[in-house]
Every structure is written in C-alpha cells, then in structure tokens.
Amino acid sequence: MEERVLFQPALTRHRETDLSLGVAFLVMVALLVAAPFVVYPVFLMNALCFSLFACAFNLLIGYVGLASFGHALFFGWASYVTAYAAKTWGFPPELAIIAGAAIAALLGAVAGGLAIRRQGIYFAMITLALAQMMYFFALQAKFTGGEDGIQGVPRGRLFGVFDLANEMTMYLFVLVVVLAGFLLIYRVINSPFGEVLKAIRENEPRTVSLGYHTERYKLVAFVLSATLAGLAGSLKALVFQLASLTDVHWAMSGDVLLMTLLGGLGTIFGPVVGAFVVIAMQNYLAPFGQWVLVIQGAIFVVCVLAFRRGMVGELARLLRVRL
Amino acid sequence: MFEIFGIPSQALFGQLLLGLINGSFYALLSLGLAVIFGMLNIINFTHGAQYMMGAFAAYLLLQYAGINYWAALVIAPIVIGATGIVIERLFLVHLRKLDPLYGLLATFGLALVIEGLFRNVYGSSGLPYQVPDALRGGRNLGFMFLPNYRAWVIVLSLTVCLATWFAIERTRLGSYLRAATENPVLVRAFGINVPRMVTLTYGFGVGLAALAGVMAAPIYNVSPQMGSDLIIVVFAVVVIGGMGSILGAILTGFALGIIEGLTKVFYPEASNTVIFVIMAIVLMVRPAGLFGRSA
Numbered sequence: 001m002e003e004r005v006l007f008q009p010a011l012t013r014h015r016e017t018d019l020s021l022g023v024a025f026l027v028m029v030a031l032l033v034a035a036p037f038v039v040y041p042v043f044l045m046n047a048l049c050f051s052l053f054a055c056a057f058n059l060l061i062g063y064v065g066l067a068s069f070g071h072a073l074f075f076g077w078a079s080y081v082t083a084y085a086a087k088t089w090g091f092p093p094e095l096a097i098i099a100g101a102a103i104a105a106l107l108g109a110v111a112g113g114l115a116i117r118r119q120g121i122y123f124a125m126i127t128l129a130l131a132q133m134m135y136f137f138a139l140q141a142k143f144t145g146g147e148d149g150i151q152g153v154p155r156g157r158l159f160g161v162f163d164l165a166n167e168m169t170m171y172l173f174v175l176v177v178v179l180a181g182f183l184l185i186y187r188v189i190n191s192p193f194g195e196v197l198k199a200i201r202e203n204e205p206r207t208v209s210l211g212y213h214t215e216r217y218k219l220v221a222f223v224l225s226a227t228l229a230g231l232a233g234s235l236k237a238l239v240f241q242l243a244s245l246t247d248v249h250w251a252m253s254g255d256v257l258l259m260t261l262l263g264g265l266g267t268i269f270g271p272v273v274g275a276f277v278v279i280a281m282q283n284y285l286a287p288f289g290q291w292v293l294v295i296q297g298a299i300f301v302v303c304v305l306a307f308r309r310g311m312v313g314e315l316a317r318l319l320r321v322r323l
Numbered sequence: 324m325f326e327i328f329g330i331p332s333q334a335l336f337g338q339l340l341l342g343l344i345n346g347s348f349y350a351l352l353s354l355g356l357a358v359i360f361g362m363l364n365i366i367n368f369t370h371g372a373q374y375m376m377g378a379f380a381a382y383l384l385l386q387y388a389g390i391n392y393w394a395a396l397v398i399a400p401i402v403i404g405a406t407g408i409v410i411e412r413l414f415l416v417h418l419r420k421l422d423p424l425y426g427l428l429a430t431f432g433l434a435l436v437i438e439g440l441f442r443n444v445y446g447s448s449g450l451p452y453q454v455p456d457a458l459r460g461g462r463n464l465g466f467m468f469l470p471n472y473r474a475w476v477i478v479l480s481l482t483v484c485l486a487t488w489f490a491i492e493r494t495r496l497g498s499y500l501r502a503a504t505e506n507p508v509l510v511r512a513f514g515i516n517v518p519r520m521v522t523l524t525y526g527f528g529v530g531l532a533a534l535a536g537v538m539a540a541p542i543y544n545v546s547p548q549m550g551s552d553l554i555i556v557v558f559a560v561v562v563i564g565g566m567g568s569i570l571g572a573i574l575t576g577f578a579l580g581i582i583e584g585l586t587k588v589f590y591p592e593a594s595n596t597v598i599f600v601i602m603a604i605v606l607m608v609r610p611a612g613l614f615g616r617s618a
C-alpha cells in the first residue's frame with residue numbers, strides 16, 4: 001500500500017485548539033437554536049439529519065481511512081425499519097428510532113465484517129455492491145412498499161409526553177439527538193480507541209506490528225459509523241414521515257460522500273458544514289432538474305483536484321487551529 | 324421440446340443465452356476496468372457512463388449522420404476513447420501521486436456530470452436502436468431459437484476479449500505495458516514514454532467500454548442511466564475475479580453472466596442479487612478474489 005498523503009496530519013492537542021473547538025461548538029449550537037425562527041424548520045431538520053449522517057460517515061473515511069461507498073444501506077434501512085415500526089407496530093418514536101439504529105448496527109456488523117477483508121478501493125467497491133444488493137431487497141420486499149415507500153408515518157409522542165407533530169418540538173428533539181451523536185463521535189475520536197483508528201489510517205502495517213488487532217478496531221469503527229448513520233436515517237423517517245427507495249439508493253451514498261468531502265475529510269465540523277451546503281444547494285437548485293446532478297459531479301471533481309482539505313479544512317489551515 | 328429439471332428446455336436455454344449476453348458485457352467492462360487499474364491504479368467509476376456514451380454515439384451517428392451500425396462499431400470506440408484521453412490529460416494525470424481513493428472520487432464526479440448532461444438532453448426514457456439488417460432474424464437450433472444478433476454479440480465480445488488478452492500477454496507492446504505496471508520508473512529509464520502509455524491505456528479501456536455500449540444499443544434501449552446500475556454489478560464481478568489477471572476478468576465475467584441467467588430460471592426473485600451474494604461468499608472463502616494476487 002502506498003503512503004497516504006491525503007489527510008492533514010493530526011495536530012497535537014493543546015489548550016488553544018481545545019478553546020477554538022469549544023468556541024466553534026458554542027457558535028454552532030447558538031446558530032442552530034436560533035435558526036428555526038428564521039429558516040423553515042423542516043429544511044433545518046433535514047440538514048441536521050444529514051449532518052449526523054455525514055459525521056458518522058466521516059468517522060470512517062476521515063479517521064480510519066476507510067472509504068465506504070455504501071452508507072445509504074444503513075441510512076435507508078434504518079429509516080425503513082423506523083417507519084414500519086412506528087406505522088404498523090405502533091411503536092412510540094423513541095423505540096422506533098432504537099429499532100432502526102439496531103438494524104443499522106446489525107447490517108453494519110455483517111457488511112463491515114465482509115468489507116474489511118479487503119483494503120482501499122476494493123473496500124469501496126464491496127460496500128457499494130452490498131448496498132446495491134440491499135437496495136434490490138428493498139425494491140422487492142413487501143414491507144418496504146416498493147416504489148411507493150412507507151408513507152404517512154406517525155411521529156407520535158416522545159416518551160408519551162412530547163407531541164412531535166409540533167414542528168418546534170420535533171426540531172428540538174432532532175437537534176438534541178444530532179448534537180449527542182456529534183459529541184459522541186468527538187469523544188470517540190479523542191479517546192485512546194480513536195488514536196488507534198488514526199494510527200490505522202496513517203500506517204496500518206505499523207499499527208499491526210505494534211500489536212493492535214486492526215481488524216477488530218476497523219470493525220468496531222464500522223459498526224459505530226453504521227449505527228449512527230442509521231440513527232440519522234431513523235430521524236429523517238420521522239421528520240418527513242416517509243421512508244423511500246431514495247434513501248437506500250447509491251446516489252445517497254454519493255451525496256454523503258460529497259458532503260463530507262466538501263466540508264473537509266477528517267475535520268470535526270466539516271461534515272456538518274458540508275451537509276448544510278449540499279442540502280441547501282439541492283433545495284434551491286431543485287427547479288433546475290438534472291442540472292443538480294451535473295453541479296454535484298462538478299463539485300466532486302473540483303474538490304478532488306484543487307480543494308482536498310474541504311471548506312472547514314481550509315479555514316482551519318488559515319486560522320491555524322483544529323476545527 | 325423436452326424438459327430439464329422440470330424446466331422447459333426453451334426457457335432454460337433462452338435464459339442461458341441471455342446470461343451469456345450479460346456475461347459478454349460484464350467481461351468487456353471488467354476487462355477495461357482491469358486494464359485501466361493495472362496502469363493507472365484508478366478504479367474508473369466513469370466506465371458505466373462511457374459505456375452509455377458508446378451506445379449514444381451509435382444512436383446519434385445513425386440518427387444525424389446516417390452512419391450505420393458497422394461503422395459505429397469502429398467510430399464510437401475511437402471517439403469515446405478520445406474523450407477518455409482528454410479526461411486523463413485534464414483530470415486524472417493530477418491524481419497520480421495521491422491515494423487511489425481520489426481517483427475513484429474524481430471519476431465518480433465525472434460520471435455524475437456526464438449522466439446529468441445526457442439526462443438534460445435526452446430525458447430518462449430509452450431510445451430504440453434497430454438491429455442491423457444483416458443480423459436480423461435467427462436460426463432454430465432444434466432445442467432453442469438463436470437470434471443472430473445475440474450470437475454475434477457473444478462471438479464479438481469473446482474475440483475482442485481474447486485479442487486484448489493476446490495483445491497484453493503475448494506481444495512486445497504488452498510486455499512494456501506489464502513492465503510499466505510493475506515498475507514505471509525503471510521502464511522509463513529504458514527510454515519508454517510511460518506517461519503516454521498510461522494515457523493511451525486509459526483511452527483503450529474507455530474504448531472497450533464504448534464498444535460494449537455500441538453492442539448493447541440494439542439489445543437494451545439507449546438511455547442515460549443504462550451504465551450506472553451496470554457498473555455496480557461489474558464492480559462486484561471485479562471483486563469476485565480479482566484484478567490481477569486479464570484472463571480471470573474475462574472468465575469471471577462470462578461465468579457470472581451464466582449463473583445470473585440460470586438464477587432467472589430457477590429462482591427469479593434472486594436474479595438481481597445473486598452476483599452480490601456470490602461476492603460475499605467469495606470474500607469469506609478467498610478474500611483476494613478467485614484470480615487475484617493476495618492484497
């Protein structure tokens with residue numbers, strides 16, 4: 001395997017970077033709390049779900065160096081299970097979401113177990129192929145509703161108390177879950193476990209020679225990433241009261257990859273920024289139809305050729321801080 | 324009319340034939356991917372889009388210039404191959420020193436751009452392309468009816484695959500190519516223009532995809548998204564076969580096409596997924612792929 005030159009080297013932690021991270025986090029929370037008074041809440045919730053999805057994806061590509069091309073598998077299937085549990089079984093929202101995330105974890109364990117047997121681009125192709133297989137299952141299975149998807153999913157009452165049919169309550173719930181996921185990922189990255197993940201990213205053979213069972217670390221990271229991606233998918237199913245084939249299609253895997261790349265691979269805030277930019281773009285460019293595809297493709301190419309650090313990565317380099 | 328395992332022979336051989344046709348395309352496309360990967364260390368995600376461009380080139384040549392299928396079979400791969408060379412010179416050449424992942428991302432982006440542009444102009448519905456006059460009709464083999472065009476596709480695909488194998492494994496140019504795959508710096512020291520060889524290799528691989536596209540035009544409708552689903556199956560084929568061997572890529576392509584065809588007869592619900600299931604099994608038993616060198 002060649003030396004990787006793609007990721008910015010991890011800076012050592014010291015007080016200033018902790019400070020900059022803390023300030024950035026507080027700014028982000030303040031903006032997100034104020035935002036629903038200015039911007040349409042459903043748009044915000046959509047972007048928040050994708051932020052969590054992209055952060056989960058970034059855990060894998062940015063910190064372990066594993067490029068999954070099939071994360072729609074976890075996002076989409078969790079969204080189906082949550083929608084089905086809430087609608088057909090009458091699960092309360094918290095249990096429906098847990099069911100969705102649990103399925104994503106299970107699928108992550110199976111897909112991850114297979115995919116980590118190969119490295120690099122093979123890993124990408126395997127995850128893509130497995131996701132496509134599950135796409136066909138979703139297309140043919142009875143419970144997913146095929147082309148129609150599962151529509152009219154009830155949001156229900158959270159813990160039997162909070163009525164999620166209210167947009168503001170739903171928004172706060174989504175915000176809390178997404179921030180919790182964000183902080184969990186931050187914690188994982190900065191734990192001893194996370195340090196091993198970064199070591200695998202930088203030089204896997206050397207990590208093996210230091211006595212780490214890298215396969216196990218990769219698998220745990222994969223399952224964690226899949227679970228959080230599933231959590232995002234479950235939330236989205238409740239927000240839109242819909243689970244559909246779009247969420248399991250490979251284009252969705254491409255979208256989350258674009259968000260992460262545009263925001264900055266291996267940065268903490270990058271995926272959030274990337275998700276908001278891409279969702280906003282899809283929203284405002286929707287009238288132009290297929291041009292969205294062309295523009296997204298072009299952004300991919302530009303990012304890869306000239307902008308590999310992404311928006312947050314470049315900003316962090318300018319300010320000389322870790323973001 | 325007789326039966327095999329309770330399946331009428333017509334249906335069985337009919338699906339086997341369809342399987343062989345699909346296998347022809349899998350083989351041609353995975354061969355192109357393998358050749359490109361060998362030289363550029365890039366998985367060419369644009370391959371599906373280039374296959375689609377080949378089919379569209381045939382369609383447009385016929386529609387606007389009255390150029391028939393036989394000429395398109397030669398012109399389309401050259402024209403699309405040339406666009407491949409432009410792509411390599413403009414974009415891929417800058418990615419040489421980077422992780423192969425970036426090649427995958429860049430070619431994925433290009434595939435989106437190309438597919439999006441074609442969808443803007445031609446919509447999502449398929450356009451018909453007539454089977455050339457000389458290959459209309461078919462013959463009755465006694466146990467099944469064999470349409471001439473399908474027989475032609477299988478023969479042509481086999482011929483092109485074997486010719487490519489011969490060119491790479493048995494000729495002087497091929498030996499340069501293989502040497503440059505192993506150690507480009509040393510081959511350059513012998514005075515061989517490796518960067519030009521890389522560019523031409525990419526053009527050739529893209530040409531193969533375009534050729535497959537022209538061959539596919541009369542069988543499937545010509546549509547902007549005809550390549551994107553196919554390419555994912557071809558990726559699975561490549562994972563199963565491993566990209567270490569040219570002959571392996573060809574064999575795996577045909578074999579999986581046939582298996583897919585048989586699945587359509589015995590358990591049609593699984594025909595979309597059988598190749599992915601086989602990929603999962605191969606990964607468990609032989610992670611490097613059937614013909615691959617260890618990773």
